[in-house]
Every structure is written in C-alpha cells, then in structure tokens.
Amino acid sequence: MRPETASRLAVLLCAAEALQRQGAGDAATQDFASRNGGVARFTGGTYEIRMAGTAGTATMGYASAFASWINAANRRLEKANG
Numbered sequence: 001m002r003p004e005t006a007s008r009l010a011v012l013l014c015a016a017e018a019l020q021r022q023g024a025g026d027a028a029t030q031d032f033a034s035r036n037g038g039v040a041r042f043t044g045g046t047y048e049i050r051m052a053g054t055a056g057t058a059t060m061g062y063a064s065a066f067a068s069w070i071n072a073a074n075r076r077l078e079k080a081n082g
Contacts, residue, residue, distance in 0.1 A: 001080040009052045012036055013073045020070060029066035040065070 001009075019032055029049065030040040038051030040062055047065040049056045054076055056069025 001076070005053065006077060006080050009054065009073055009077060012052050013070065013077065016066065016070050016073070020067065024063065024066070026062040029062045032066075 015036075016032065019028065024032070032038075033040040033049050033051055036051055038049060040047075040049050042048075046057050046059055047062050049062065049065045049069040051069065052073070054069060054073045056065045056067070056072050058064030058068050
C-alpha cells in the first residue's frame with residue numbers, strides 16, 4: 001500500500017470510529033461515505049460501504065456495513081504496517 005493511501009485510510013478510519021461511537025445510523029453512515037469519496041449501495045440483498053479501496057458488507061443495514069468497513073480498514077492497515 002502506498003504511504004499516501006495508508007495515511008488517507010488511517011484518517012478515514014479515525015473519523016469512522018468516532019462516528020460509530022456516537023451511534024450513527026444508516027443515514028449518517030451513508031452520508032459519511034459519500035462525503036469522503038466513498039460509495040454506499042444496496043445490491044443483491046447486501047449493503048456495501050466502499051471507501052479508500054476498502055469495502056465492508058452486511059445484510060443488516062448500512063450501519064452494519066460501516067462496522068464491517070471499520071474492521072476491514074483496521075486489518076488492511078495492520079497488514080500494511082507489518
């Protein structure tokens with residue numbers, strides 16, 4: 001992962017975790033994704049949040065997909081940092 005990509009992902013992750021701690025619902029998570037160059041969509045029974053080359057999916061709503069994205073972003077950063 002390029003350093004600038006890792007840096008952007010880390011900043012997004014920090015903001016996403018703060019939003020999640022506030023108990024953000026589906027509308028807030030969709031808004032967060034779109035304001036940060038991401039996509040929030042529902043396709044084939046699956047909710048997906050995609051930002052900074054990282055995706056999170058769930059079947060229980062955008063807030064669950066957002067939580068999945070946070071987990072995926074954490075894993076991706078850990079992998080990039082060794």
